[in-house]
Amino acid sequence: MGEVKTFLILLRGINVGGKNKVPMADLRNFLEGLGFLDVSTYIASGNVVLTSDLKADQVADRIEATLPGAFKLDSELIKVLVLTRDQLQAVVDDRPKGFGDQPDKYHSDAIFLMGIKSAEAMPIFNPREGVDRVWPGNGVVYSERLSAQRTKSRLSSMMASPLYKSMTVRNWNTTVKLLEMLNARGAQEGN
16 A cells, blocks of 8 residues: 555546536545545536545546446546646746736636647647737646637637647636645645
């Protein structure tokens, strides 16, 4: 048995556009049934904090293998990303200067990459000058749209790429809140 660690689980492809519906209470019960501990969710977009003595890749494999059957989901869309607190902290710390600091002016997203590098992902983005900006990061692409011009954004064009199946998007406020949840958990665990 390994050391018990706290992980952030980002589930790709659930509760999006009325498809692949998974109630959060049912998801918590399902994950507890798989042996995960201290399971909590944040909003209905597939954000889970839990503890386990498994390694991150084992946690991802276990959830990804069993989730589609348990909830009758389209397994083509479902992917699982498991991050440690340190990995999420690096995403927040390494953001471009000023990214996420003006939520009234910009819609800012962290696009988490699953099994691909940012250098591979960047070509599928087609930012419109004066509206969109994207920056590569470690395991993430930072995306920002000018709120007043968001209907002119071309960032949604990335969804047509096969690489989009290897990405899961969280708005910046959610990303920061998830880090706060992990930090609170760490303080309780004495880490």
